[in-house]
Amino acid sequence: MNNIEEFYKSHGKKVYFFLLSFVHNEDLAQDLTQETFFQAMKTINNYRGDCKPSVWLCQIAKHIWYKYLKDNNKVECISIEQIYKNIPDSYDIDSQIIRKEDKIEFYKKLQKLDTSMKEVVYLRISSDLSFAEIGEIMGQSENWARVTFYRAKKKLMEAIYK
Structure with a gap:
């Protein structure tokens, strides 16, 4: 360096x-x-x-x-269209949730998750980072990132299918 x-x-x-x-x-x-x-x-x-x-x-x-x-007293505002275009088709969360509800409803439900879950999902689907990298960024372990992503996905699925 x-x-x-x-x-x-x-x-x-x-x-x-x-x-x-x-x-x-x-x-x-x-x-x-x-x-x-x-x-x-x-x-x-x-x-x-x-x-x-x-x-x-x-x-x-x-x-x-x-x-x-x-x-700047800004609220985290992200255009749904901008995020959605960055989501790789290969993610299970994309294929299962987006098919059931349109993307706007998906992101409304995502916003209701706690901050760490929301951030892990965003990092995973929009930045294409590995769980190890997400864990390091968040100051946690790779396993923590995997479990948090799994729990977030489970909560999103429950919210959609209830």
């Missing part, structure tokens, strides 16, 4: 798309990505190397995004 430019080239795109999956605004995602790398370079000595650099950067990016929301 001696060369900042190489570090940015190798991880910048992943951080940018991670942030874009939350903000759905290319300019804002670029600004937050730059802030992420600025903060990362300021605290590079704190990086212990116990996770991939991209996961460490996504953790920083997530906190910068939360700070942006708090500082």
Whole structure:
């Protein structure tokens, strides 16, 4: 990590798309990505190397995004169409839930979940992250991410079929 430019080239795109999956605004995602790398370079000595650099950067990016929301008194607003276009067809949650109800109802039900469940589902379906990466971003274990995703999916299914 001696060369900042190489570090940015190798991880910048992943951080940018991670942030874009939350903000759905290319300019804002670029600004937050730059802030992420600025903060990362300021605290590079704190990086212990116990996770991939991209996961460490996504953790920083997530906190910068939360700070942006708090500082700007913004509620987490995400266009359903923008999220839905990023959902891979291969996810079981997509095929089972979206077929039963339209996507608007799915996201209304998703918003009723607690914050950690909602965030795990968003990270899984919109950022295409593994459970290990989600666990690292959330400061939890891979197993925690799997269980949280499973429980969220179960609650969504119950809400749809009741």
